[in-house]
Amino acid sequence: MRRIRKKVSKTARRTPKRAGTASTSAARTPPEAIRAPKAEGRTTAAKDRAAGTDRTAADAGRGAQTAGRAAKAAAKPKAPPKPTAARRPAKAVAKKRKAAQRARTEPGAAPIEKRGKAERPGAGPKVGRQLASPKITPAPTSPDAVPLESKAVHVQPQAATVVPPPKAAEKTTAPEAVPPVVPTAAAPPAEPVAPPAEPPKAAPVRTRRRGAAVDEAREAEALRRPVRRRTRRSDHPDDFDFARLNVPCQWACPVLTDVPDYIFAIAGGDRDKSYLVNRATNLIPGVLGHVCSRPCEAACRHGDPDLGEPVAICHLKRVAADFRNQDHPWPDRLFPDSGCTVGVVGGGPAGLAAAQLLAALGHGVTVYEAMPRLGGMLMYGIPVFRLPRELVEAEIGRLLDSGIAVKTGVRVGHDITVPELLARHRAVVLATGTCLARGLAIPGGDLPGVYSGLDFMMAVNDGRPPAVGRRVVTIGGGFTAHDCARSVLRLGATESHLCVRTTEEDLWVTREEVLETKREGVRYLNLVSSMQIAGADRVEGVVFARNRLGPVGKFGQRTPVAIAGSEFVFAADTVIAATGQYADTALAAAALGAAPRFDPRRGACEVPGLFAAGDFCTGAATVIEAMGHARRVAQAVDEYLTGARRLRRVVRVRPAADTPRPRAWDFIPRADMPMLAVPQRLAAFGAVVKTGFPAPVGERESHRCYLCHMKYEIRPADCIACGLCAAVCPRDCIGPSAAAGPGMPPVWTERWDEAAAVVIDSARCIRCGLCLRVCPTRCIEVERVEIADVTAGE
Amino acid sequence: MVSPEHFVIIGNGAAANRAADVLRRGDKDARITLISDEFFHFYHRHRLADYLAGTAGEDDLLVRAPQHYQKHRIRLRLGQRVTRIDPKEKVLYLKHMEMVRYTRLLLCTGGKPRLPEIYYAYRAHFTTVKTLADARQLRERLDGIRDVVVVGGDLVSVRLASALVRLGKAVTFLVDADSFWPLELTPERRAEFAERLTRVGIAVRLDDALAHVEPHPSGGYRVTTRAGERLRADMVGAFFGLAPDVDFLLGTGLDIDRGLLVNEYLQTNLPDIYAAGDCAQVYNPALRNYWVSIGWPNAEKLGEVAARNLLGQVQPAGQAPASALEFEGIVVNTCWWRRM
Incomplete structure (x- = not known):
């Protein structure tokens, strides 16, 4: 009991x-x-x-x-099953299967819903026969690429990742939902796809349950049994709850990337499809494959107790980007031109995500960027050893092909004001991120040798790194603080200390980030709060107080409580305070008289047509969170412009066959990301640390996904x-x-x-x-x- | 009248056993339970090398006879792993889905083999010896082992390397000055250390460290040092000391940094839960820092202090010794070097 x-x-x-x-x-x-x-x-x-x-x-x-x-x-396991109407004899099923395959190969194949149950893709015997096979049949590549992409925001790929369905069948599944697709060189028009190979009729009978012999005909019939249910789309809360509990990786992703689908595509060797599934929602899979904060991996069921470690989802995203065969163009818009124009202020991840979705919805979009290059923090905040710049430029360049106009070097607030933009566009989205750094509000915080983390990284990424001395103290525990602490070791510092107010358990960054930071020689000083910067004319050290852990804060993290009488001095040549960033709300307030209050969910404010997206609205967050928020805001903008909600979120449930995963795949250990040796990292600032999975390692890692x-x-x-x-x-x-x-x-x-x-x-x-x-x-x-x-x- | 107290101690090492003894002396009627995930009785960990060398049997490792617990009415639950603590209900959950209630809890979970981050990628290739179960496994493999490379450096590794040499194995010791534990390897200590190792027949590489390990196609491992030397090994032993074994306590509400954060009275942030031994990270007001005690005598001392406080006394853990060193931001108090 x-x-x-x-x-x-x-x-x-x-x-x-x-x-x-x-x-x-x-x-x-x-x-x-x-x-x-x-x-x-x-x-x-x-x-x-x-x-x-x-x-x-x-x-x-x-x-x-x-x-x-x-x-x-149970007592009569050898008794042959009686023939039933529901379970048709194998011969009849085989006949119907052949007829179904003939129908698929013909150009005017009947819609899938109108066919007999036995004719549906996914119900074929091939799936059942694949169960014992360790190799997955590769999914189709280029013929599916454009429809998949064009369905980025409204139609997901057909359920046939288990058994790839013919093109015709896929199109007929939801014909009204598929936008017009213009064939391109990279994605040629659909061709008849070869039907799945017919399984041998005399397939070997598998031994099942305690060695009991199983009647071959019954086995074959059972495997061919049509799936009763039909594809359905639901917006019922119970279905969303089911998805939340059962597809935790997708639910955890702020842009709802279909993680199992793209991992399964890699397992089948179709990295192009995997890339396109990714790009449909997260837009820049190659970039995110380097720097994503991976909320999906924290939710991965493989990481549950006794199940090992989470699947390396983020690294697999990079595998798809690194080893895809071609550069896929963006699909056409989902809707015709609306006649409305939208100005997006800020060319960072949030601004570009909002711009892409608005462009796909048929609006004319212009992005205003103050810096010479697009990318925002991707270009000027994250160090190059974590994210190669050519990758950022390539993926953003491709993103702009979706119909986005760009004006760089335009600083909104100086060159043009928000009211002027509102007069020029039907709507304006502010997505300038959190571009102002919080200073160190303690005595001595303005001494020479004290930098803010954001300013320091922007100077480094702009090719103007300041002299840091030998011993550097970085205060803070976020990604920027880690970037600073790692960067100074490449700039000549011999000691880099990262000072954290609580413990490593409460850090925002990934465990891998902490591991690599330590591996490069950064030392953590936990449970300390900076009280004062010591020094007369220049920084000489930091006065810290020891902390104990206090109650849980509003973000689920422990709050630090300084222990009375525990102050001590920690020597330092340079102090970098990466203690937070905030948005330049004066941008909007100066023009409108008062700082507008933005709805954190939809980004709207009391000024009609003015929206805020990403970090500018929510406060400092990760790249993927900013993109997720921007996509939600883009939908709100579309609703404002058109007066209708043209996208809706649903749970799509499709019939499927058994997964072809052998049980042995559950015991594959997680692959470690190959890394550059530490001396090589520190020798050249631009040397990218993570060298990426080789394709075979990626494929093996993809087998670990439970689907x-x-x-x-x-x-x-x-x-x-x-x-x-x-x-x-x-x-x-x-x-x-x-x-x-x-x-x-x-x-x-x-x-x-x-x-x-x-x-x-x-x-x-x-x-x-x-x-x-x-x-x-x-x-x-x-x-x-x-x-x-x-x-x-x- | 039967005491309502049920003292539960997680762990079966020096701190836990000393605490159990003190608790029994202080409260004749209380229920005392020791829970350990190891299947063996309390044994001398530092003699595992002798066990490997064959100079000591399993019985020789035992610190005390099993009847001791019966005599003092201390219930031993061996081979049982605590997976979760519910401090609100004062309940422990064991892995085999049993609940154990307690009135006061002492955590003496000890340490687990520490692995520096720079070697984390090679963790699958390393052999560590921390428990008797590890030693048993290694003893069964010994016949197939000829060449051994030992990396890191701590007391266990020195004893183990000596034992392996006595068994006729060829041992190469890469002394990692950056990761030597739990001591700072000063030039004097380093020379002394190398001299001792060389004397027993160990090939010492003092100014070299591990650069890469990979499985050898013909079995065993191929080890590359930072100086470029290539070594073949049937076993690569990694000995970088211990890290507090507190992972299973994450999420219970206990304050955890590198170990369990406790005040100078060894009390955690949760009521009626104390910690002692290698797993405790003790705040010392005089030092203005947290410190960790390593080694048998220190563990016994902390176990005794924790037990007294569990019984209602108020006794501080004491001052950190002057010989303590700072390691990874915390002060480490060790007595191992002196015992060697």
């Missing part, structure tokens, strides 16, 4: 919102369906007796079995509660539940005769597929769940 209590308590430990969500397979099933086994079994039998009819085996087979029947079925967007769900009506799935489950996530229903967590029980349903705890499931492969009734369905922004008409 302890085990049960534990399970229940684990569920109960979740947040109320989480606990109340559709975290189980039964959660999406109507209550009557869940309770169907007993009820339906009794009522149908009674009806049969009353009518004096003899029910067919098909009816009996489709009807629900009770636990007693399950026991009987959490797959959803395994037991169909209660067909489940005989035999328990085989629970027996083979390596995560102990399948079991009998005494009560289950939509939106409620399972109530685990060990008594199978009391089970209301057998359920899969999807939030715990690692999608190994073992349950599916042993299920004698094939009552486990697989679907693919993804979050997407679609056009309103879709």
Whole structure:
């Protein structure tokens, strides 16, 4: 009973919102369906007796079995299954499959929804036969590239990453949603795609469950069984909760990058597709592959206790960018020209993200950038040893092809004012980031030798690094502070100390960043607060006080509390204060009389047509967070301009086949990013530290992804509660539940005769597929769940 | 009347056992439980090298007979790992899904092998010996080992290298002056150290360090030093001392920096939870800094102080000795060098 209590308590430990969500397979099933086994079994039998009819085996087979029947079925494992209407004989299925493939190869193939169930992609036997194969069939490359890209904001790639569907079938899935696509040289018009290879009819029978022989025809029939459900799009909160719990990587990404999809494309060797899936939402995958803060990896299920380390999602993004075969153009706009123009102030990640989406929505966009080059912090804030500049220029240059006009060297507030911009454009988006550094507000903070982190990095990146001396103290714990502490070692300092007010656990940066910083020789001085800069004419040191950890702050971090009487002096030649940045709100306030208050979610303010995006609105954040916010603001701008909400966020659920992951892939250790040796790093400032995964390493790393967007769900009506799935489950996530229903967590029980349903705890499931492969009734369905922004008409 | 107290001590090392003894003397009726994830009774860690060399058996490592615990009514839970602490409910969760309630908790989780960041990429190739289980595994592999490269430097590595030489292995010692632990390797100490190692037949590389390790195609490893020397090894031992073993306590609400942050009375930030031994990072007002104690006598001393405070006394952990050194921003108090 302890085990049960534990399970229940684990569920109960979740947040109320989480606990109340559709975290189980039964959660999406109507209550009557869940309770169907007993009820339906009794009522149908009674009806049969009353009518004096003899029910067919098909009816009996489709009807629900009770636990007693399950026991009987388990006791006769060798009995051949009776032919049923639902389970067509293998021959019939094979005939239909051939017909379906003929239809696919023909140009005027029928829409997928109108075909028979057995003809659907993803229901073919090839998928089932692929289960034991360690090699994934590569997904199609260039023919899918443009539709995929053009569907960046409204249509995700077809579910056929498991089995690539033909082009025609993909187009017909949501014909009204696909924008007009202009064929280009890089993405030639669709050609008939070769049908998937026909599996050999006499495929070897796999030995299943404790060596019991399985009838070949039944096996083949079961694998060919059509998926019952159809693709559906939902904006129901329960579905979003399901996605939040079960596709944690995508949910954690501020721009909702379809992480499992692009990793799976790499696993199939299709790095172009992987790049395009990335670019559809995060716009600059190569850049983010170097500097993303990786909220996805923190959420990755592979990093759960006992499951190893998270998948190297960010490094795989870079693999897709580094090893793609061609430079893909941006697709055409989603909507025709609206006649409206929008001015975007700031050419950093947020400004460019807003500009791209607004351009895709049909608006004329002009970006005003004060610096000579676009990129903002990517160009002037992040040191070159973390992010090569040619990559930034190349990806931004390609981004501008989506129809964005640029005016560099224009400083809004000096060369042109915000009211003038508002007069020139229908809407203006302020995305100038946090370009002002917080000074060190302590005595001596203005002494020579004290720099702000932002000014220091901008000077370094502009080729004007200041002299730093031998011993440098950097105060702060963010990315800028780490960049400064690492940069000074390349500028001649022999000692670099990073002084943090709390502990390394509370740092904003990634663990890998801390590791590399330490590896280069930076020393952390934790639990100290700067009280004063010591020195007469110039910096001589910093007076610190020791801290203890105080209560948890509003961002979930511990607050430091200085210990009385613990002050000490720490010698330093240079002090860099990277203690925060803030937005230049005077930009808008000077022109409008008062500082406008921007809605942090939609970026709007009391001035009609004036919006703020990214760090300018939210405060200093990461690149990906700024881009995510800017995309939301861009939608708000579009809504302001058109009066309609033309994009909506949905959860798309598609039928899918089992994942072709062998269980052995779950035990592949995480690959370490190859790094330049420390002496070589420090010898040349521009030497990029991370050298990137070689392609084979990337492919192997991609195999580690559980593909959490797959959803395994037991169909209660067909489940005989035999328990085989629970027996083979390596995560102990399948079991009998005494009560289950939509939106409620399972109530685990060990008594199978009391089970209301057998359920899969999807939030715990690692999608190994073992349950599916042993299920004698094939009552486990697989679907693919993804979050997407679609056009309103879709 | 039976005491309502249930003292639970996580750990089974010097600090934990000394604390258990003091608690029993101070409270005859309280329940005392020691929980350790190791399967062995309290043993001398510094004699693991003798065990490897075959000069000592497992029984010789035991510090005290198992009957001691029975006699003093101290419950031993061996081979049980604490995965979570709920300080609000005063409950420990064990890995095998059992709950243990406590009234007062002492954390003596000790240390785990430390690995400097510069060698983190090679962690899969390194062999460390911290527990008897590690030593058992290594002992089973010894027949297939001929060449050994030892990197880093701490007390365990010196004893282990000597033991391996006695077993006829060819040992090369890369003494990493930057990572020597827990001491600053001054020129005098370095010369003394090299002389001692050379005397027992170890090939010492004093001014060299590890640059790269990779598996050798024919088995074993290929080690490259910073000076460019290439060595072949069947085993690469990494000995950089210990780091506090507190990872499982993250998220419990306990203050953790490099170790468990405690005040001078060894009290953590949570009520009724104390820490002692290698895992504790103690604030010392006189030093104006946190410090960590390393070594058996220090652990016993801290365990005793923590136990007294658990019993209601107010006793500080004491002044940090003058010989303490600063390491990675914190003061390390060690007695190991003196014991060598």
